[in-house]
Amino acid sequence: MLIHDLIGIGFGPSNIALAIALDEQRQAGASVNALFIERQESFHWHPNMLLDNTHMQISFLKDLATMRNPSSPFTFVNYLHQKGRLHDFINLKTFYPSRHEFSNYFAWAAAQFDDLCVYGEEVFEVLPEVRDGEVKLLRVRSHGAGGEMHERLTRNLVVSVGGTANVPECFRPFKDDPRIFHSHHYLHRLAANAEANKIAIIGGGQSAAEIFMDLHGRPNAPQIDLVMRARTIKPADDSPFVNEVFNPDFVDHMFSRSAAERSDMLREFRHTNYASPDLDLIRQLFKIFYEQKVAEQARHQFLRRHEVKTVRADANGVHLTLYDQNGKQTITNRYDAVVLATGYQRAHHKALLEPLAPWLGELETDRDYRILTAPQFRPSIFLQGASEASHGLSDTLLSVTAVRTGEIGTALLAAQPAARRVAAGAL
Ligand SMILES: Cc1cc2nc3c(=O)[nH]c(=O)nc-3n(C[C@H](O)[C@H](O)[C@H](O)COP(=O)(O)OP(=O)(O)OC[C@H]3O[C@@H](n4cnc5c(N)ncnc54)[C@H](O)[C@@H]3O)c2cc1C
Numbered sequence: 118m119l120i121h122d123l124i125g126i127g128f129g130p131s132n133i134a135l136a137i138a139l140d141e142q143r144q145a146g147a148s149v150n151a152l153f154i155e156r157q158e159s160f161h162w163h164p165n166m167l168l169d170n171t172h173m174q175i176s177f178l179k180d181l182a183t184m185r186n187p188s189s190p191f192t193f194v195n196y197l198h199q200k201g202r203l204h205d206f207i208n209l210k211t212f213y214p215s216r217h218e219f220s221n222y223f224a225w226a227a228a229q230f231d232d233l234c235v236y237g238e239e240v241f242e243v244l245p246e247v248r249d250g251e252v253k254l255l256r257v258r259s260h261g262a263g264g265e266m267h268e269r270l271t272r273n274l275v276v277s278v279g280g281t282a283n284v285p286e287c288f289r290p291f292k293d294d295p296r297i298f299h300s301h302h303y304l305h306r307l308a309a310n311a312e313a314n315k316i317a318i319i320g321g322g323q324s325a326a327e328i329f330m331d332l333h334g335r336p337n338a339p340q341i342d343l344v345m346r347a348r349t350i351k352p353a354d355d356s357p358f359v360n361e362v363f364n365p366d367f368v369d370h371m372f373s374r375s376a377a378e379r380s381d382m383l384r385e386f387r388h389t390n391y392a393s394p395d396l397d398l399i400r401q402l403f404k405i406f407y408e409q410k411v412a413e414q415a416r417h418q419f420l421r422r423h424e425v426k427t428v429r430a431d432a433n434g435v436h437l438t439l440y441d442q443n444g445k446q447t448i449t450n451r452y453d454a455v456v457l458a459t460g461y462q463r464a465h466h467k468a469l470l471e472p473l474a475p476w477l478g479e480l481e482t483d484r485d486y487r488i489l490t491a492p493q494f495r496p497s498i499f500l501q502g503a504s505e506a507s508h509g510l511s512d513t514l515l516s517v518t519a520v521r522t523g524e525i526g527t528a529l530l531a532a533q534p535a536a537r538r539v540a541a542g543a544l
């Protein structure tokens with residue numbers, strides 16, 4: 118069986134950027150035999166949240182390559198040039214392209230690595246290959262769309278699987294109810310609820326706000342309750358000094374601090390990213406609620422400081438019992454559909470790597486995003502998007518992707534000769 122130097126799980130922006138960084142290394146004479154495995158049938162970037170009138174929350178300069186290598190052919194500017202839109206884009210006078218356009222840019226970059234990626238396979242576990250008391254290689258097992266199993270061997274691994282839907286406890290028993298769904302499935306699941314007239318959105322972050330605007334503009338004019346437990350909606354702070362937490366050198370700063378100081382920083386800067394829509398979007402929401410006051414028609418409700426206590430579903434609808442912390446009262450509302458815009462968890466890598474647990478400890482990563490392992494463990498395993506606690510808030514975003522993948526590429530090459538000797542000698 119062919120032994121890969123690197124297998125990457127997932128082919129979203131993080132691993133596309135890594136493929137670009139490795140391609141640069143290859144052109145400089147350092148070749149790595151890499152393969153990426155993606156569960157979707159073709160490249161898509163958060164397809165169920167690809168809503169009209171949404172735009173990037175990050176400058177286009179934080180694309181797949183520019184921050185590491187502005188002369189890369191994989192920059193967003195070169196993409197625009199190739200598509201003949203550079204002049205028109207300049208005239209838009211924006212740093213924030215639409216999500217449709219950035220998604221097309223990612224797809225354009227991904228397509229240039231079609232020979233390095235197998236689509237339509239979901240990795241479900243990674244096993245150790247033990248020889249002479251040492252883990253020398255990793256066996257990556259995946260299922261294809263038809264259920265068939267595939268196995269591949271690799272010297273190193275990079276896990277870049279993104280987030281998984283965070284579903285609040287009280288909604289978990291309803292995972293098969295088509296009327297209750299997470300924002301991650303929004304467009305697909307809404308299609309099956311096209312007639313829904315009364316919809317609750319749970320959450321007060323960017324996803325909740327975007328979905329509110331999307332539903333508000335739908336032709337069937339549904340009535341929407343925006344249900345959140347916070348006191349109000351606060352905007353993402355993207356002012357320049359604060360935004361320095363997303364600079365690549367802030368990763369060094371964060372990583373060099375004690376665990377206590379790191380958690381303080383995450384708490385202090387949480388609202389640069391989480392539960393914090395763009396200010397422009399908040400203004401649009403406010404205007405809608407203001408206009409319904411003018412019209413004296415209370416179509417939508419903003420239920421702040423409301424906690425979902427219980428959920429009941431029957432043929433008549435989904436019934437949410439909500440505790441109003443301000444009014445100190447409990448109400449029960451009936452909905453045709455409920456959208457959980459309740460954010461994401463970052464734990465999928467733990468399940469995939471579970472069989473390696475005896476060698477991996479707490480899954481702590483070093484500065485190069487490599488999991489700290491026991492001495493008898495030869496492969497390097499890198500994590501992208503799962504090191505927020507040690508590397509900072511940029512970790513789950515695109516902010517440092519170009520720089521991070523350069524760092525991983527360099528660390529991988531440094532690990533390469535030893536790994537190759539082991540594989541050639543012992544297996
Ligand atoms: C709606 C939305 C909009 C966003 N907009 C921005 C933005 O404007 N700016 C910003 O900086 N960040 C944004 N983010 C954050 C987002 O995390 C990053 O933009 C980016 O998607 C991270 O790339 P990634 O490759 O790490 O993860 P993902 O994009 O999530 O890609 C992970 C890939 O791994 C695949 N995968 C998962 N598990 C497996 C498996 N077991 N086997 C095989 N394949 C698997 C998935 O199918 C997916 O293609 C947004 C997030 C959301 C949800």
Ligand SMILES: NC(=O)c1ccc[n+]([C@@H]2O[C@H](COP(=O)([O-])OP(=O)(O)OC[C@H]3O[C@@H](n4cnc5c(N)ncnc54)[C@H](OP(=O)(O)O)[C@@H]3O)[C@@H](O)[C@H]2O)c1
Pocket residue numbers: 166171172173174216283284285286300319320321322323324325327345346347390391392393425458459460461
């Ligand atoms: N245009 C874009 O570029 C775009 C669009 C969408 C998303 N994103 C990005 O995607 C990431 C996630 O954003 P998001 O809005 O999906 O998630 P989020 O920012 O994590 O917000 C989740 C919301 O759900 C609430 N919530 C979580 N658990 C809950 C529970 N058990 N009960 C009730 N409420 C609960 C949170 O409330 P509390 O604060 O009370 O916990 C918060 O209001 C962010 O990085 C965001 O920037 C970007």
